[in-house]
Amino acid sequence: xxxxxxxxxxxxxxxxxxxxxxxxxxxxxxxxxxxxxxxxxxxxxxxxxxxxxxxxxxxxxxxxxxxxxxxxxxxxxxxxxxxxxxxxxxxxxxxxxxxxxxxxxxxxxxxxxxxxxxxxxxxxxxxxxxxxxxxxxxxxxxxxxxxxxxxxxxxxxxxxxxxxxxxxxxxxxxxxxxxxxxxxxxxxxxxxxxxxxxxxxxxxxxxxxxxxxxxxxxxxxxxxxxxxxxxxxxxxxxxxxxxxxxxxxxxxxxxxxxxxxxxxxxxxxxxxxxxxxxxxxxxxxxxxxxxxxxxxxxxxxxxxxxxxxxxxxxxxxxxxxxxxxxxxxxxxxxxxxxxxxxxxxxxxxxxxxxxxxxxxxxxxxxxxxxxxxxxxxxxxxxxxxxxxxxxxxxxxxxxxxxxxxxxxxxxxxxxxxxxxxxxxxxxxxxxxxxxxxxxxxxxxxxxxxxxxxxxxxxxxxxxxxxxxxxxxxxxxxxxxxxxxxxxxxxxxxxxxxxxxxxxxxxxxxxxxxxxxxxxxxxxxxxxxxxxxxxxxxxxxxxxxxxxxxxxxxxxxxxxxxxxxxxxxxxxxxxxxxxxxxxxxxxxxxxxxxxxxxxxxxxxxxxxxxxxxxxxxxxxxxxxxxxxxxxxxxxxxxxxxxxxxxxxxxxxxxxxxxxxxxxxxxxxxxxxxxxxxxxxxxxxxxxxxxxxxxxxxxxxxxxxxxxxxxxxxxxxxxxxxxxxxxxxxxxxxxxxxxxxxxxxxxxxxxxxxxxxxxxxxxxxxxxxxxxxxxxxxxxxxxxxxxxxxxxxxxxxxxxxxxxxxxxxxxxxxxxxxxxxxxxxxxxxxxxxxxxxxxxxxxxxxxxxxxxxxxxxxxxxxxxxxxxxx
Amino acid sequence: xxxxxxxxxxxxxxxxxxxxxxxxxxxxxxxxxxxxxxxxxxxxxxxxxxxxxxxxxxxxxxxxxxxxxxxxxxxxxxxxxxxxxxxxxxxxxxxxxxxxxxxxxxxxxxxx
Numbered sequence: 005x006x007x008x009x010x011x012x013x014x015x016x017x018x019x020x021x022x023x024x025x026x027x028x029x030x031x032x033x034x035x036x037x038x039x040x041x042x043x044x045x046x047x048x049x050x051x052x053x054x055x056x057x058x059x060x061x062x063x064x065x066x067x068x069x070x071x072x073x074x075x076x077x078x079x080x081x082x083x084x085x086x087x088x089x090x091x092x093x094x095x096x097x098x099x100x101x102x103x104x105x106x107x108x109x110x111x112x113x114x115x116x117x118x119x120x121x122x123x124x125x126x127x128x129x130x131x132x133x134x135x136x137x138x139x140x141x142x143x144x145x146x147x148x149x150x151x152x153x154x155x156x157x158x159x160x161x162x163x164x165x166x167x168x169x170x171x172x173x174x175x176x177x178x179x180x181x182x183x184x185x186x187x188x189x190x191x192x193x194x195x196x197x198x199x200x201x202x203x204x205x206x207x208x209x210x211x212x213x214x215x216x217x218x219x220x221x222x223x224x225x226x227x228x229x230x231x232x233x234x235x236x237x238x239x240x241x242x243x244x245x246x247x248x249x250x251x252x253x254x255x256x257x258x259x260x261x262x263x264x265x266x267x268x269x270x271x272x273x274x275x276x277x278x279x280x281x282x283x284x285x286x287x288x289x290x291x292x293x294x295x296x297x298x299x300x301x302x303x304x305x306x307x308x309x310x311x312x313x314x315x316x317x318x319x320x321x322x323x324x325x326x327x328x329x330x331x332x333x334x335x336x337x338x339x340x341x342x343x344x345x346x347x348x349x350x351x352x353x354x355x356x357x358x359x360x361x362x363x364x365x366x367x368x369x370x371x372x373x374x375x376x377x378x379x380x381x382x383x384x385x386x387x388x389x390x391x392x393x394x395x396x397x398x399x400x401x402x403x404x405x406x407x408x409x410x411x412x413x414x415x416x417x418x419x420x421x422x423x424x425x426x427x428x429x430x431x432x433x434x435x436x437x438x439x440x441x442x443x444x445x446x447x448x449x450x451x452x453x454x455x456x457x458x459x460x461x462x463x464x465x466x467x468x469x470x471x472x473x474x475x476x477x478x479x480x481x482x483x484x485x486x487x488x489x490x491x492x493x494x495x496x497x498x499x500x501x502x503x504x505x506x507x508x509x510x511x512x513x514x515x516x517x518x519x520x521x522x523x524x525x526x527x528x529x530x531x532x533x534x535x536x537x538x539x540x541x542x543x544x545x546x547x548x549x550x551x552x553x554x555x556x557x558x559x560x561x562x563x564x565x566x567x568x569x570x571x572x573x574x575x576x577x578x579x580x581x582x583x584x585x586x587x588x589x590x591x592x593x594x595x596x597x598x599x600x601x602x603x604x605x606x607x608x609x610x611x612x613x614x615x616x617x618x619x620x621x622x623x624x625x626x627x628x629x630x631x632x633x634x635x636x637x638x639x640x641x642x643x644x645x646x647x648x649x650x651x652x653x654x655x656x657x658x659x660x661x662x663x664x665x666x667x668x669x670x671x672x673x674x675x676x677x678x679x680x681x682x683x684x685x686x687x688x689x690x691x692x693x694x695x696x697x698x699x700x701x702x703x704x705x706x707x708x709x710x711x712x713x714x715x716x717x718x719x720x721x722x723x724x725x726x727x728x729x730x731x732x733x734x735x736x737x738x739x740x741x742x743x744x745x746x747x748x749x750x751x752x753x754x755x756x757x758x759x760x761x762x763x764x765x766x767x768x769x770x771x772x773x774x775x776x777x778x779x780x781x782x783x784x785x786x787x788x789x790x791x792x793x794x795x796x797x798x799x800x801x802x803x804x805x806x807x808x809x810x811x812x813x814x815x816x817x818x819x820x821x822x823x824x825x826x827x828x829x830x831x832x833x834x835x836x837x838x839x840x841x842x843x844x845x846x847x848x849x850x851x852x853x854x855x856x857x858x859x860x861x862x863x864x865x866x867x868x869x870x871x872x
Numbered sequence: 873x874x875x876x877x878x879x880x881x882x883x884x885x886x887x888x889x890x891x892x893x894x895x896x897x898x899x900x901x902x903x904x905x906x907x908x909x910x911x912x913x914x915x916x917x918x919x920x921x922x923x924x925x926x927x928x929x930x931x932x933x934x935x936x937x938x939x940x941x942x943x944x945x946x947x948x949x950x951x952x953x954x955x956x957x958x959x960x961x962x963x964x965x966x967x968x969x970x971x972x973x974x975x976x977x978x979x980x981x982x983x984x
């Protein structure tokens with residue numbers, strides 16, 4: 005038959021086979037497809053030999069790569085080698101094209117090469133990819149002695165170089181893993197090249213081929229690479245992933261090995277997954293897929309650990325690690341139990357082996373992993389769990405940085421973790437199908453614990469790792485953070501809607517078993533319950549608004565808890581996957597963290613009881629306000645936390661009443677005077693529309709009306725209302741005091757309407773009183789731009805004189821700043837005035853600007869003193 | 873047809889989206905961006921080390937509307953994105969030459 009007819013036949017048969025696969029899920033699809041190709045090559049070779057007598061140089065047709073393994077996916081390349089004794093003559097080239105042309109015409113993708121035996125060996129030596137393709141070679145048809153000679157020479161090469169080739173093959177696998185990522189953790193795994201993907205299985209095969217010339221899969225079993233129980237699991241995983249791959253090829257109609265979101269649902273349905281146990285078909289499908297990928301990855305790592313290491317120590321002396329832990333031993337760079345009986349005598353070995361494996365960076369040998377699985381039940385006993393040494397060992401394990409064969413991963417894979425913390429089994433294969441979480445929750449939890457160490461490691465490429473490290477170093481005790489990270493998603497095992505809340509409840513039940521103090525348990529429960537709080541606040545609230553920060557501080561209450569929550573939040577995002585972790589998100593969260601920390605450490609709300617006090621007070625004020633207004637919350641919500649914190653309830657109540665009056669009157673300001681007959685002092689409460697300069701003008705008016713300002717406070721509410729309280733000496737004429745207050749009000753109104761030259765009036769007063777500076781006080785101005793995230797704090801020490809407050813506030817006003825709050829105190833002739841400033845636009849002012857203000861105040865003060 | 877690019881505060885995204893939906897303007901492209909305008913970056917000090925945020929995280933939304941709706945769309949976005957504080961963002965409007973819907977091949981206003 006002519007080759008073109010043969011290709012037509014091949015195409016038809018392939019379509020037929022595909023239909024059967026799609027309809028019924030043919031299990032041997034890949035083998036059968038590869039048989040069809042074999043058939044084509046055999047028949048076309050026959051045809052060519054018949055018609056061509058000029059073929060003097062015999063050759064062999066050899067299948068390579070996946071085709072060689074008889075694992076031909078629907079749209080994979082057909083890798084074919086035409087093997088010659090000597091350099092082929094031109095005629096041969098034509099014959100080969102006769103075989104290949106029709107395949108090209110019918111859109112089969114072919115990877116072909118024409119080589120002599122020596123060329124093959126040369127290629128294998130120079131390029132690892134050629135080598136591995138040849139490791140899978142299989143004779144199809146043609147002159148078989150040629151292939152046998154090639155196979156012998158190749159085999160010989162493999163045996164002589166097995167150590168180096170093993171290293172090269174694993175090195176290539178590592179590069180591939182770096183490039184494709186750990187498919188287990190990727191939202192859209194590459195089921196061929198990712199970790200746990202089919203390439204890992206191929207790598208296992210290549211290694212086995214190099215070491216003992218593997219002929220069939222069962223050889224893994226015969227050579228002890230896999231145990232009797234592991235082998236069937238291995239086959240099943242392989243067949244499942246291949247089935248997914250076949251479907252993926254059909255679905256996309258091309259060679260596609262990355263499982264994109266839009267394919268996941270269709271493939272889940274195709275493979276017969278359905279919605280059950282409260283999970284969607286996709287979640288069930290991905291759960292299965294990830295379990296399978298993980299099996300393959302484990303098998304891969306096992307073979308890597310056990311065969312990738314030099315066995316004959318005599319040849320090259322390698323540094324041997326040892327262990328001092330009784331009843332454990334390190335052999336061939338793998339750690340294991342000395343004997344199974346030892347575990348029964350001392351069950352704590354079950355946790356010791358993981359700890360030692362992590363500390364010494366030696367993987368656990370497969371036999372011992374099996375023993376952990378078999379004897380794991382011992383860890384379920386109370387005396388095991390409550391044993392302080394075991395707990396400390398486990399906590400130590402949680403602080404070991406991420407590495408291959410991390411003990412936490414081994415603990416999960418050997419089922420130990422599920423026995424030790426039974427609640428973990430409920431989240432072990434729990435997958436959530438959304439853009440963020442896609443792999444089992446237990447694995448995510450473990451990743452998060454490892455991520456804590458990754459965040460703080462100097463090697464980390466993260467921009468802020470020194471900040472994380474600094475925060476981590478201040479955390480005490482670290483176990484609280486580590487447990488919180490491990491258990492943050494534990495509530496996902498329940499069917500409750502809010503896993504944070506149910507998680508917090510579970511934590512309270514789990515942790516007493518691990519000798520945790522009540523105080524720590526409460527903190528862990530808080531962290532678990534609020535593990536999404538910082539992310540939500542950072543992305544859904546205005547973090548440049550002081551009140552957001554104060555609310556955050558009020559919620560979290562202590563700097564230590566905030567630090568823990570911060571690292572938990574970052575570790576959680578980092579372990580969730582590339583979509584949750586971005587520099588953009590991180591910078592929002594870090595800003596929120598630093599601002600809130602400042603409030604808890606330096607601000608007015610710092611101190612151990614401040615927050616509790618504030619909460620209590622807010623409740624009290626709300627109750628008082630109820631007598632005056634139906635909606636106390638509306639007024640209360642305008643009050644900044646610092647304002648509520650600093651003023652007594654009675655003063656706040658006066659302001660609240662004034663505020664109602666202001667709104668009803670339509671005036672720019674209202675005020676009330678509180679008289680204290682005994683002391684001869686008056687406290688004047690203002691409530692006004694917040695406009696820059698009001699505080700300054702009010703201060704000036706007191707001076708003009710011959711009242712000394714002894715003390716003053718200024719605040720702003722969130723709805724652009726300015727509140728202040730001045731403590732002033734009583735007016736000179738207390739008999740007709742009301743008249744003076746009326747005049748004061750009129751004066752201030754005039755000033756605001758620009759009908760009164762306040763500056764000159766104050767100057768006149770200054771000149772007539774003079775400045776008495778008995779002690780020759782030195783003016784001191786300090787600016788602090790670090791203590792608050794929102795304001796620059798300016799502190800002025802100087803000698804008191806009438807009009808000082810007006811002068812100071814006026815300078816600040818002229819510098820383009822807005823006084824958000826102020827604290828004025830006079831001690832005999834000395835004053836200490838503290839101002840919290842922002843720019844007129846409400847932004848924090850820069851350090852440069854702050855130092856300009858500092859100089860400006862000093863200059864103006866000395867000018868004023870000279871002028872008077 | 874006009875194209876609007878609006879830079880807004882991240883937490884205002886939902887408000888803007890809803891406000892636009894309410895007036896029947898649907899579809900937008902959202903990206904997480906960083907930048908600065910008059911609200912310069914800021915720095916925070918922690919244990920003596922400075923953590924400078926020179927580019928403030930913002931959200932950029934892009935929408936295309938018919939020319940006659942541009943004023944309405946801009947004012948809806950402005951109202952929804954406003955906090956009256958510095959750093960509320962900016963809205964850029966530009967002329968749109970051509971629009972094609974990928975699936976159907978419809979063009980210009982039909983494709984909006």
